[in-house]
Amino acid sequence: MIKIYAPASIGNLGVGFDLLGAAISPIDHNFLGDCITVCSSKIFNIINTGEFSTQLPNNMHKNIVYQTWKIFCKIIQKKIPVKIILEKNMPIGSGLGSSASSIVASTVALNIFFKTNLKKQKLLKIMGKLEGLVSGSIHYDNVAPSFLGGTQLIIQEKNIISQKIPMFENWFWVIAWPGSQLSTVISRDILPKKYTRKTCVQQNKNIATFMHAIYTNQKELALQVMNDLIAEPYRIPLLKNFDVTKKNLLKLGARTCHISGSGPTIFSICDDYEVAKTSETWLKKNFLQNKKGFVHICKIDNYGSKQVR
Numbered sequence: 001m002i003k004i005y006a007p008a009s010i011g012n013l014g015v016g017f018d019l020l021g022a023a024i025s026p027i028d029h030n031f032l033g034d035c036i037t038v039c040s041s042k043i044f045n046i047i048n049t050g051e052f053s054t055q056l057p058n059n060m061h062k063n064i065v066y067q068t069w070k071i072f073c074k075i076i077q078k079k080i081p082v083k084i085i086l087e088k089n090m091p092i093g094s095g096l097g098s099s100a101s102s103i104v105a106s107t108v109a110l111n112i113f114f115k116t117n118l119k120k121q122k123l124l125k126i127m128g129k130l131e132g133l134v135s136g137s138i139h140y141d142n143v144a145p146s147f148l149g150g151t152q153l154i155i156q157e158k159n160i161i162s163q164k165i166p167m168f169e170n171w172f173w174v175i176a177w178p179g180s181q182l183s184t185v186i187s188r189d190i191l192p193k194k195y196t197r198k199t200c201v202q203q204n205k206n207i208a209t210f211m212h213a214i215y216t217n218q219k220e221l222a223l224q225v226m227n228d229l230i231a232e233p234y235r236i237p238l239l240k241n242f243d244v245t246k247k248n249l250l251k252l253g254a255r256t257c258h259i260s261g262s263g264p265t266i267f268s269i270c271d272d273y274e275v276a277k278t279s280e281t282w283l284k285k286n287f288l289q290n291k292k293g294f295v296h297i298c299k300i301d302n303y304g305s306k307q308v309r
């Protein structure tokens with residue numbers, strides 16, 4: 001038997017659409033990510049447990065975990081039945097890389113269980129393909145950090161899919177999921193197909209300056225250029241009260257606030273623990289739409305997926 005945990009992740013990081021992503025863990029050490037257990041069985045079965053298991057498709061074949069098993073059967077050229085327990089701890093369509101978390105945990109678990117011994121970049125390719133099946137197009141900014149940990153720059157060139165980059169260590173990432181769902185397919189579909197040259201130049205300037213600021217340890221410069229022109233302006237209308245929420249968080253001392261992945265989760269960055277605590281309290285009171293919603297103060301998870309049993 002093998003059990004793997006894969007953490008939640010923030011796609012885009014408010015400046016690098018499809019290019020930057022970070023794995024996160026709540027500082028209270030609670031698990032924010034799915035777990036997959038694989039054991040031998042005479043018949044194939046997926047058992048869904050966990051707080052958000054009711055949001056999973058009823059048809060087992062539509063569960064991305066089933067597709068992962070199918071890919072491994074193709075690789076080993078044999079249909080070996082297994083029992084897979086999916087602990088669905090992540091809300092679906094939340095902007096926290098929920099599908100990526102299931103994909104990463106199941107790919108890592110099956111690679112160990114079937115002793116396929118696939119290397120990291122090959123595993124990542126499989127994960128990207130699976131992510132493409134559920135979110136409309138291949139993007140690695142959730143699977144790469146959830147698998148490898150830290151902040152990942154998506155490169156997608158020849159045999160390099162992503163590489164880890166540094167991140168400011170004193171940043172607290174306060175994430176708030178309002179309790180509603182937003183499909184990644186839909187929030188990708190609404191984006192323009194074309195952008196003006198001015199927008200492209202501005203977007204390039206922001207991401208290039210952000211990377212420069214990270215490598216030269218210029219936190220203020222990084223915060224100044226953390227601005228996305230490709231997705232965020234078009235997605236803000238899909239969220240409830242984003243502008244007013246951002247305004248209030250900045251008033252409380254948060255340094256910035258953006259949409260996590262394709263939303264509706266938002267994240268704010270605080271460089272002071274007390275401000276992070278005040279922001280958490282404010283978000284719980286003013287941003288959550290129902291009892292299911294949650295707020296967590298997180299740090300970057302530098303480990304990514306890990307074996308927990």
Ligand SMILES: Nc1ncnc2c1ncn2[C@@H]1O[C@H](COP(=O)(O)OP(=O)(O)O)[C@@H](O)[C@H]1O
Pocket residue numbers: 055056057062063064065091092093094095096097098099100102134135182183184185261
């Ligand atoms: N194990 C799984 N975890 C999450 N989503 C899954 C899983 N299996 C299938 N899905 C489907 O994948 C899609 C994921 O939706 P998406 O909006 O991309 O969520 P997220 O951005 O949170 O990953 C949904 O249609 C969901 O039904």
Ligand SMILES: N[C@@H](CCOP(=O)(O)O)C(=O)O
Pocket residue numbers: 011012017018019094095096097098135139141142184187188231260261262263
């Ligand atoms: N880069 C993607 C990230 C989607 O993240 P998710 O957590 O919402 O699936 C995008 O912005 O579409």
